[in-house]
Amino acid sequence: MNFTMVCRFPSQSLTAEETYEEAARWVKRLTEVGPEFRDWWANPLSPEDHFVAFSDRPAIVSRLRGENDDIGEESSDASPGAGNGILLTNAGNEKDWAKKGKVSLSIEPSAGDLRFGISGAEKLYASPVDIAWPLLKALVSDSRVTLAQTNVKQRVNNELLLYSVDRAPFPHREFLGWMGYLPHVLNSQQVPDAARLERLRSGTLILSTPLLDLSDPQAIKQANQVEMSLVDLDLLPVIDPDLM
Template sequence: MNITLTFRLGRNTLPTETEQLHDLWRVARLLQPLGFPISRWYPPADTPEHSLLNPAFDDNGPAPAAVAILKAEMQALQTPWRRDTAVWNGTEGPGGVVCVNALSVDPYLPNCTLRLNAKRVDALQDTRNVVTVVQGLLQIWQARTLEVAPIRYQTRMKVFPDRPGAGWMLYVPTVLTVQQVPEAATLLPVMGQPRKQAGTLIISVADAPFSADNPDHVRIANRIEVRLVDQDLLPRYADQ
């Protein structure tokens, strides 16, 4: 299952490496109640074995070694307008989770992303758990869109390749009503500041995990996408 969140920094310079890793630490804290200890996240390295030598976080935030690794990578790349960083939970295959945060202050490519890829994680097959994680992510970043779907749905099965897909869940920064999206199983308001609704989380299937192998699930998600486009409520990636 993939969660993909898009946002913009709203500033002309990248945050520090410590600040970027701190946001990923906040993501790790969201996953901690689901069985992912905060001390078992690791920065990338040339081999999995080398990665496991350096925990990315401790209880208070990013570990100094992880910050140093990210700084060294950025000095080698010399790309002051863009920085990608990632952490993983040290598990390859089923049960593995990778979080990738890509930041940009390039005026021609201003979109930033947070991607969370989970491979057969039982806790993330529960609608309530996924909603809790999504709501937490929307408190970290002011999202332009957020998608929750299997990667096969995102890459091959959504209706509009140039727009976000409904998949299992889709956040749009628009207040929606049931009349506007009758195909959705649930619409959840997402609150911003100060106590004002910032957008809506559309849940296509509420009583089971979304499956790209289930024609009914795919049909519902596709209908939601068409419904939103007909009302000019589903932006193109290029327009975000």
């Protein structure tokens, strides 16, 4: 299974230097989860390019400036820093990256969006939830996060499925997925099907099911029931009225 955690926070326009500092704060939180999340690299931008260590601040900032200049040339009304975002990986070459789960960290301050992904989690960890839950807690420890959700992609009977598209009960609403965070205090009476609820800051971490296996009808049903309870509480907003 591949999973992607998405965190939403207020959007902001940052300079290249500010984008680096923003990314450094997220990286520090992940580093505290485990050594496999200590070192990060920026991907090559072309076949002739190379991986750049995130620890090389001048090189990363220079790259961010160059990307922002390119966006400015393409759009005359682009504000300074509007295009700044950064994509990092947990290895400095393709071979090691594949061995380490192709972990990726994408941060887009201008969109207020962070995405953290791991591929083949069940091959790397005997119990994927034991690494995913601490990762979620680390990311949501940022007080700006207003929503977190975890999507799962998995091949089932030679068909590639994505929970939010193929298994979520409300395609027109935000989803929670495998696990996530909402800025509301919740209890087991309100969300009785949740495998776990944990208070964090002024909200609640929610684990829908111990493992969201898209080939397991019971796991899908449990995740769906959790989202139905959240909709009953009016906590998963409509994002596409055309799908209602």
